[in-house]
Amino acid sequence: MHDVIVIGGGNAALCAALTASERGASVLLLEAAPKEWRGGNSQHTRNLRCMHDAPQDVLVDAYSEEEYWQDLLKVTAGKTNEHLARLVIRSTATCRDWMRQHGVNFQPPLSGALHVARTNAFFMGGGKALVNAYFRSAQNLGVEIRYNTKIVNLEIENNTFKAAIAEDGTRFKGASCVLAAGGFESNIDWLKQAWGQNENGEWPAENFVIRGTRFNQGNLLKFMMDHGADIIGDPSQSHCVAVDARAPLYDGGICTRIDCVSLGVVVNKNAERFYDEGEDFWPKRYAIWGRLVAKQPNQIAYSIIDSKSVGRFMPPVFEGTKANTIEELAEKLNLDVSQLKKTIHEYNQACVAGEFNHTVLDNCHTKNLSPAKTHWAVPLNQPPFYAYALRPGITFTYLGLKVEDDAAVRFNDSPSPNLFVAGEMMAGNVLGQGYTAGVGMSIGTTFGRIAGQNAAKAALMQGV
Known part of the structure; x- marks a missing residue:
């Protein structure tokens, strides 16, 4: 027994395991x-959004608690728990020293991501390096690790955790437990239902691409829902971005994301625009585009730029479709030629000349065009032209277990004395959408750190 x-x-x-181990x-x-x-979706990550009141090593200028909160409030449209959100925000001001103690290194953002140099600390080597560092530290601290161990059932009595049951029937008894097994994003049947x-x-879900791990089937989340745990979140809401339509079904990660949306126009299979491509800075808007594409016919769209934009965004792993004319591009994309020509012509005519600057909310916008393009609107008139086919890419789902600031799983608003939750399984408390x-x-x-600390405390109190 552990x-x-x-x-x-x-x-x-891993944060929970490390923290619990540190507590003895x-x-x-x-x-x-x-x-x-190993590593779940974390192996595909790149950075951590951090509050800081002054420059800190790889972070420039300042990013206050209030600005962080306002950014989160805007993207969630108010569907967030302010108390828990501010708890997260304040934690990011100090957590990096702890992360470094466990082998995580940071680096300045690479070219193409400089617009988040003030708000996000990038992991040296990316998420895979972070995961590997944490696993090494866990082993050094004596954490026992078992792979290929899918937990399908929990023994819970009077809201108290007793044991975890693996798919092969193995029973793992513990004095406390932290659930951090991810959402249900790789469960296509559940996505279809949602x-x-x-x-x-x-x-629509039949045309989704799963950006992250294939192992997040949501079996533990489903078990907890069936067992009566308090739930929060809309099952259809998720971190859903526009990815290259040629991406693999699972584990494409960051390199399949298409980041040129704000530099051109996006059309659906009818060769029509459907949303403002320049609404806000890309890091604040990239995660709405998967959902937007999901609502288009056949769940497909096309991001179109001209040669002026080449070099201004992080290139994806696949090359785009290239053509010397809009007509040729339409033919290669199997879009209606006359309609795409009309869409691009109307957009070009609506562009108001300004001073293009992709690092600020510039004054390049459209006039008398619906939908408008609010910023970075410049005519597409310099061949060759490029297009990237887009599909909805699901990273993680927001349906999860309701918590307060103790990270305890709740049953009818009553906290479990020894069962806690962290990560995607409770992120919907902070991320209702966006x-x-x-x-x-x-x-x-x-x-993860809160759950690990409280799980250790609950377990060690039983031994007193």
Whole structure:
């Protein structure tokens, strides 16, 4: 028997395991994936959104608690718990020293991501390096780690955790437990159920790409829902971005994201625009585009730029479709030629000349065009032209377990004495909808440490 059992192998789970071990608890970490795929979605991450009142090593200028909160409030449209959100925000001001103690290194943002140099601290080597550092530290602290161990059931009596049951029937007994096994984003059947059918009789989720791990099936979340745990969140809401339509079904990660949306126009299969591409800075808006594409016919769209934009965004892993004319581009994309020409012509005519600057909310906008393009609107008139086909890319889902600032799982508003939750399984408390870059890691790090601390405390109190 262990003091603390942690179920999951991503950032939140590792933060919980490390913190519980630091508090003197014996810890068993159970990861569903094999060792080579360990780390959940965290292996695909790049950075952590950080509050800071003055420049800090890789972070420039300042990013106050209030500005962070306002950014989060805007993208969630108010669907967030302010108390928990501010708890996360304040935690990010000090957590990096703890992360460094466990082997995580930081670096300045690479070219193409300089617009978040003030708000986000980038991991040297990316999320994979962070995950590996945490696993090394966990082993050094004596945390026992078991891979290929999918937990499908929990023994819970009077809201108190007793044991975790693996798919093969193995029973893992613990004095306390932290659930950090991710959402249900790789469960296509559940996504279909959540999204339902559209007016055309399509099942949008059939055309989704899963950006992250294939192992987040949501089995523990489903178990807890069936067991009566308090739930929060809309099952159709998620971190959903526009990715290259050629991306693999699972584990495409960051390199399949298309980042040129704000530099050109986006059209659907009918060759029509459907949203303001320049509404706000890309890190604050990239996570709405997957959902926007999901609501288009056949869940497909095309991001179109001209040669002026080449070099102004982080290039994806796949090359775009290239053409010397809009007509040729339409033919290659199998779009209606006359309609695409009309769309681009109307956009070009509506562009108001200004001073283009992609690092600020510039004065390049459209006039008398619907939908408008609010910033960075310059005519597409310099061939060659490039297009990237887009699909909705699901990173993680927001349906989860309701918590307060103790990270305890709740049943009818009553906290469990020894069962806690962190990461994607509770992120919906802070993220009711929308996303801003790096906040998922902020939530996972904050609540992983809280859950680990309180799980250790609950376990060690039983031994007193």
